[in-house]
Amino acid sequence: DAKTTQPNSMESNEEEPVHLPCNHSTISGTDYIHWYRQLPSQGPEYVIHGLTSNVNNRMASLAIAEDRKSSTLILHRATLRDAAVYYCILSLGIYNTNAGKSTFGDGTTLTVKP
Amino acid sequence: DSGVTQTPKHLITATGQRVTLRCSPRSGDLSVYWYQQSLDQGLQFLIQYYNGEERAKGNILERFSAQQFPDLHSELNLSSLELGDSALYFCASSVDVVFGNSPLHFGNGTRLTVT
Numbered sequence: 190d191a192k193t194t195q196p197n198s199m200e201s202n203e204e205e206p207v208h209l210p211c212n213h214s215t216i217s218g219t220d221y222i223h224w225y226r227q228l229p230s231q232g233p234e235y236v237i238h239g240l241t242s243n244v245n246n247r248m249a250s251l252a253i254a255e256d257r258k259s260s261t262l263i264l265h266r267a268t269l270r271d272a273a274v275y276y277c278i279l280s281l282g283i284y285n286t287n288a289g290k291s292t293f294g295d296g297t298t299l300t301v302k303p
Numbered sequence: 304d305s306g307v308t309q310t311p312k313h314l315i316t317a318t319g320q321r322v323t324l325r326c327s328p329r330s331g332d333l334s335v336y337w338y339q340q341s342l343d344q345g346l347q348f349l350i351q352y353y354n355g356e357e358r359a360k361g362n363i364l365e366r367f368s369a370q371q372f373p374d375l376h377s378e379l380n381l382s383s384l385e386l387g388d389s390a391l392y393f394c395a396s397s398v399d400v401v402f403g404n405s406p407l408h409f410g411n412g413t414r415l416t417v418t
Binding site: 280290 | 305307325331338345346347348351359360361393401402404406407408409410411412
């Protein structure tokens, strides 16, 4: 299985930027990098995804290292509503025998302080 | 709202019983994934269906089975329930056979309590 490694927890102050790191050293060329977040008692929510280039959307930015072995989710201005568990996962390429079996690790619990 | 509907929201049953969890994917999505989330574990991938056919299997117990119907809704059947099966069960859907360049959309889950 293609695994990702994330810090267990991070803290941020409200209105400040947050950089959530993720290592995925075993990534293959066709694997996409996805980020999801989960609030208590809710299903995971899609945040952003990318393949090689950096990506921006209304929720966040995704910075992907040149060798693709790591990525960083950037929340530009953290709010209290951003407090959640953030998961970085790989969507394995269609020719990977484990395609579809994307593994969610333990994620990073983000605490936002007012 | 992700567009993925899971029913029921809560289910309480006794050990040894059998239950069925239902998932309606987002309109247009052909893939359905099932995940189990226990208190002491993260999201564990169980099984994936694409357009009615099983595509990938995780560490799904033999007591568990699933299917995807022609209208693309899916059901997860859990039988001979044990206390350890108590968990949140999530369904997710995506457009393609692998969710690579399209998001996974999750439902709000079914909370199963086995007493």
